[in-house]
Amino acid sequence: MxxxxxxxxxxxxxxxxxxxxxxxxxxxxxxxxxxxxxxxxxxxxxxxxxxxxxxxxxxxxxxxxxxxxxxxxxxxxxxxxxxxxSDPTDASLADTLxxxxxxxxxxxxxxxxxxxxxxxxxxxxxxxxxxxxxxxxxxxxxxxxxxxxxxxxxxxxxxxxIGQHMDRKSRIDLARQILERNSPTAKETLDIMGFEIIDNEPKLVDDKLW
Known part of the structure; x- marks a missing residue:
């Protein structure tokens, strides 16, 4: 709950x-x-x-x-x-934002x-x-x-x-993984998550809850 x-x-x-x-x-x-x-x-x-x-x-x-x-x-x-x-072998940990x-x-x-x-x-x-x-x-x-x-x-x-349920460190780590994977939607997703890309690193600039 x-x-x-x-x-x-x-x-x-x-x-x-x-x-x-x-x-x-x-x-x-x-x-x-x-x-x-x-x-x-x-x-x-x-x-x-x-x-x-x-x-x-x-x-x-x-x-x-x-x-x-x-x-x-x-x-x-x-x-x-x-x-x-999240894990090198456990498929159950796949998720979606x-x-x-x-x-x-x-x-x-x-x-x-x-x-x-x-x-x-x-x-x-x-x-x-x-x-x-x-x-x-x-x-x-x-x-x-x-x-x-x-x-x-x-x-x-x-x-x-969009990661708001995570602690700050985990959320930043997730943003780095998304940026590194570089899917077609990665930059839009990071923007919605509240990140800006500065010097090829995601910086959390907006962590207000919706």
């Missing part, structure tokens, strides 16, 4: 920052036979609400009409940690054109920040050509593992 507490993201600002930076989330709804259906979706998080656009027909829409209770999940795998970081957010809430299909416009413009701003399009307005025909799914969270929880 003590470790689980250290892995929980306490900062709502960090959760929002993470959700805003990620491209894909997964919505889980319940189908007509009682099975969960999980679908990857583009999404935007605005004013504590998840919005997604959808084709006007589809199983997930029928699921939501039948049962509004859904799950929504976003995750990012930061760095695989080989077992030999990650960030994840899980939402349980109630979903609905938006009929209000003003809210639908806010959601679609929010999606465009997130995925096409360079512009190059005409902002959507409530009187445009495009609003009739897509559906927008809205999820109002009942619970929102984040977990992360």
């Amino acid at each position: 003590q470790l689980l507490g250290k892995l929980e993201i306490k900062s709502k600002e960090k959760i929002i920052e993470f959700l805003s930076s990620q491209q894909t989330g997964r919505i889980s709804s319940i189908d007509e036979n009682g099975y969960p259906q999980i679908i990857p979706m583009n999404f935007v998080f605005i004013n504590d609400i998840v919005y997604m656009h959808s084709h006007i027909k589809g199983e997930k829409l029928e699921n939501i009409k039948r049962n509004q209770k859904v799950g929504f999940e976003v995750d990012k795998s930061l760095e695989f940690l080989p077992s030999y970081f 990650y960030i994840s957010v899980v939402i349980k809430g109630n979903a609905s299909i938006i009929s209000d054109k003003e809210e639908k416009t806010i959601a679609l413009n929010g999606l465009m701003k997130k995925y096409q920040p360079e512009g190059g399009y005409e902002p959507i307005k409530p009187d445009m025909d495009v609003l009739n050509e897509v559906e927008v799914i809205k999820i109002v969270p009942e619970s929102l929880r984040g977990k992360y593992k």
